[in-house]
Amino acid sequence: MLHQRVLTGSLVVAGFLSIASGCQSRPLSWVGANNGTKPIVTGLDRVIPSEETTAPAAERRPIQSASSTATVVGSETSGTAQKAVFNETKEPAAAGSQSHVVPAQYATTPKYAPIGRSSGSENVPRIAMGTQIMAIPPSATPPQKQSALSTASHAHVQGHSHADGKCNCGGSGVYKPLFPRLSGNSGCQGCGSSSCSGGCGNVMVEQGFAVPRTSDAQEYIFDGGDHDPKVRLREDLSQAGLDAEDTVIQYETADGKTNVQAGCRVAIYAPRFASVRKRQSTQERDFALRAQATLRPDGPGVFRDQLPPVNVSKPVKSSNSDNVRVVEAFRDRSRVMPSERIIPMVTISDAFKPFEDLSVIRNGDLRSTDLARLAKSTAAARSWTNVDELNVLIDGQEAIDVTGSKKAADVTIYEFKGARIRLCKVASDQMANPGDVISFTIRFDNVGEQPLKNLVVTDSLAPRLEYVDKSQQASVAADFSIVPNSVGSSVLRWELENGLKPGDGGLVRFSCRVR
């Protein structure tokens, strides 16, 4: 009995405790909004959120390290360098074919002085402005958006050079890059004016950015790979699950099994815009407002449309996972190169095109240099948009690899040992406007140990790609057919007449017009 009384008493006590804690739970659970997020008022008439001020020092203040050889530069500079390297490889062949070549006198030379390279920036305090990092001299007033930009809107003087961050302009003009940057103090630091009179020896300080890496898959046209649902074969060997953008090759192994293998994806930056229009006259406006403001009771005494929203939906962040299919899909299967494959293929109409200048395309020999160039094209959707990231260079060499492309590594499962095929796809351009013609090349190689037969290369085009009639070519005998797909474009299909022995390969080409 004593124990029962104790038990009852403990229940009562627990009940009181729970009621008491329940009374306190709500305020306790909702207190804490100021844990580190309280804004900090600075002397610059700006309010800096505390998460900016509490950010790691390396993010807030990208100034070079003590070592004289280590330099922090904005990736605008590094991105320009990468572009220059790419153009160098492309320009020699561009004179004869489809590449973008701008004569030297019209080639713009955006020479942004890197933040850490300026000798006068060590004593420059920096404030975080949003997610950007802006250098402000000690005597500078808060950035005047109008004045800074109105002065920069004058004419650009030819011959104005800012190499190595030095302002050596001889004229009265203002350095004006091709695309403006938000620079509160673009101009010579020494003379204080944006128009340097020349030879002052001071340093041009441009603004550095630390904008998060973002991209939007909607702005790209993808072709290649295999979307979900994966392509699979029916009993009659017809393909199911062939979506737009998919590129696969179907083959039959020596033991009679038919498999499907997808290749890599290419990304082409080609945004397209449209608009919706709404006209409202006075009467229509009044009608529309009254229609929208109709009081619709929703529950007892509640007019939900009249209440301001107290809840917000989290904006959907664009996912980068669908952008690229990286080059890890290609497994290294080096083998002895037969002599006949070194000889250029003569069955295809003309010579190799500039964008096909890859060893894996020319003769099926996948080299490490090809991997880098393929990664550049396939990962373009991610890496190109990374224009504002800070990279670290030590003695001119990149110290940190920020690509991180191994995240999306593709795992290929081979069900039959010794039977494997490699499919590689490249495009002639990596950005396009509506009306442009882009050439695609698909290279396939039997990299297994057994002969393959009944090979079928299938490419379902994206809705914004229109196949250019009679533009297809094949280096091996193949029956070409074209049928419409479900998104209003075409499915291109090459049925190879002959099989592929181990080590053999071929390529097909076609052109598409961007809609």
Place this chain on the structure above:
Amino acid sequence: MRTRISFPTLLIAWLAVVALCLVAVFFSGTAQAQSNYLPLPAQNHALMRDHFPPGEIGAIQLHRKPELRGLWQAVEIRGPKGMRVNMADAGQFAQDLPSQARIAVMIGPVYRMRLTGIPNEPEVELYPTLEIIDRTHPPAEREHRFPIPIEIDEDDLADAARGEMVMRVIYLEDNQVAEPVDTAGKPQRVLDLQPHQDALRTADQLGRPVAILRIGSRVPNVTEGQDWDAFLYGCPPWQTLKVIPTRQQLIDEGKWPVTANSGSISDRR
């Protein structure tokens, strides 16, 4: 008959009861907290509607996406032949922009423009507003090649001159579900809405809205004390992008090898 309950059993029972009470308290607190939030009205845009005043949508976007602050976005303003565009700059309207001018504007603020030379209405001046509410992500140093096209056709101008309010929401199409129509060299595709339809919501369903153009018949009235600076929305900064010569211009000037065979329309941009 008296039943003896061992102390461990009693302790376990007591702890179980306390744990149940704590669980009950936790869930009651959660339910109370959730009851403070009203669900979003169904079939409505989450945050923005098209009848918001100019600048409010841009401000909301900057709040939602702080990374948009301070970013420049290239736009291209196109209009019928003869139309002249003047952007507000430093309290006045700047000189005429060239046809199909490409300028860089900032995301968020409202830009006031003046349109003159309207076809069939030589005396009429219109003062539309342009509001960029989102950005694009072109390759580095290629921003000028991919501007947001702001197209103003003759219907827009005629309707606005007649006293109507024309609102255009320019959106970025989703390339994976884009309509398979050829748009090269053609006017921008426009979907006309009914007055009861929300332009912003419709554009959000079709793609990603990036710009809002409002053309009305409102004119500045300085003589009656109108706030001129407010009319110009504070003259936010903008810049003219460097003009890239077309390939034909380079060929005409002898600066391009005639034998170069480039079939890309982009080279002319």
